[in-house]
Each structure stands twice: as structure tokens, then as C-alpha cells.
């Protein structure tokens with residue numbers, strides 16, 4: 001059994017730009033502690049000995065930039081690249097289709113823009129996939145969760161969801177290759193679009209376990225998130 005990691009990194013970062021921050025680069029290429037966000041994510045996965053290879057999905061126009069960064073940080077041998085798609089799911093599907101996997105190999109998918117993932121959480125996710133077939137990292141909810149209906153006058157509460165029954169889905173998310181591939185193939189055939197791997201596996205009837213996540217493993221999305229990431233990174237430059 002081998003472990004493959006897919007890192008979708010083909011987003012264009014519209015929310016970061018919409019927040020008033022003019023960025024020449026999509027958020028996965030911005031730096032935290034002097035190290036590009038994608039490189040931080042990549043490097044943590046490569047630090048896990050059980051990881052055999054990482055496949056990064058990038059836009060064709062970013063390929064050279066990513067190749068140069070990978071070379072500069074000497075991450076070469078276990079890293080491959082595929083072209084990203086129009087949305088996250090399509091980027092992951094392109095990578096899944098390119099992998100040469102056996103059915104029982106483990107595939108993990110991790111958002112490039114969660115640069116503060118740690119090796120222990122990655123290990124725990126792989127262990128959970130080995131024992132349950134599929135698993136994701138999730139953060140227990142601490143706030144009270146409301147279901148709302150969006151109206152022209154704003155959001156109106158329709159229900160309160162018991163928070164002990166809620167987790168915030170993070171990444172990595174993954175499964176044995178046969179399961180995650182089937183879930184993506186079914187979604188593709190049905191024209192279903194989801195924002196994470198678990199939603200595709202759930203609709204394919206696959207049970208997905210949850211491994212505890214952490215606040216550090218947040219998704220760099222909006223202006224202000226970079227400062228938070230710098231704070232959590234604590235000045236580490238990884239040199």
C-alpha cells in the first residue's frame with residue numbers, strides 16, 4: 001500500500017482580491033514567514049516518510065513559477081504536476097485520473113492554501129483511512145450553529161443545529177484509491193459539484209471517518225488571514 005497526495009493549487013484567489021488586497025499572485029503563492037504557502041504545504045507532506053508521491057494541480061500559466069519554487073526549495077523527486085481545472089473538484093479529478101494507483105493505495109487531498117497542516121495530523125488521517133476506508137480532518141464546532149434562509153432582507157434563522165453533531169471540514173481528506181475514484185467518477189457522470197472530497201464520497205454511500213483538526217489548519221482565504229498564518233507560523237522560515 002502506497003500513499004499519494006493531491007494538492008489542488010489552481011485557484012485564482014478572487015476572495016483575497018475582492019477584500020481589497022491587490023495581489024500579483026494567487027494566495028497559494030503568497031509568502032508566510034518568507035516561504036510560499038504552497039511550498040509550506042508541500043514540504044509538510046514530503047516530511048511524512050509514508051508519503052510516496054505528491055501531485056500538484058496548477059494552472060498552465062503558473063507551471064513555470066511552481067517548477068522554479070520546487071527547484072529552489074529542493075523538493076524535486078517525489079513531486080509531479082498536472083493541469084488544474086475550472087474548479088477545485090475538476091483540479092482534483094485531473095490529478096486522480098493521472099495517478100497510477102492500486103485499488104488499496106491511499107489518496108489524500110489537501111488544499112494548497114492550508115499551509116499550517118502538521119505531520120502528526122497527516123499520519124492520523126492515513127491511519128484512519130487504513131482502518132475505516134475513508135477519512136477527513138474536521139474541527140469540532142464551538143459556536144452555536146444556525147441554519148438560515150437567505151432573503152432579500154438578509155438571513156433569517158430556520159433552525160438550530162446541535163453543535164455536538166457538527167464539525168467544520170478541513171483537509172486532508174482521503175480514502176483508498178478505489179473508493180475516492182469511484183466517488184469522483186459518479187459525481188462526474190451525474191454532473192454533481194461539491195466543495196470537498198467527503199461530499200462526493202457521502203453521496204456514493206461511502207462511510208467517512210473524522211480525525212480531529214486544529215485552528216492552525218485554517219484555509220488562507222481573505223486579507224487578514226496572512227497575518228494570522230504568520231502568527232501561527234511563529235516566524236519559522238524552514239531553512
Ligand code: C5P
Pocket residue numbers: 007008009010011012028057084085086087088091092110111112113221
Ligand atoms: O476555492 P477554495 O478556496 O476552496 O480553494 C481550495 C483549494 O483548491 C486551493 O488550494 C485552490 O488553489 C484550489 N483550487 C484549484 N482549482 C480551482 C480552484 C481552486 O486547484 N479551479
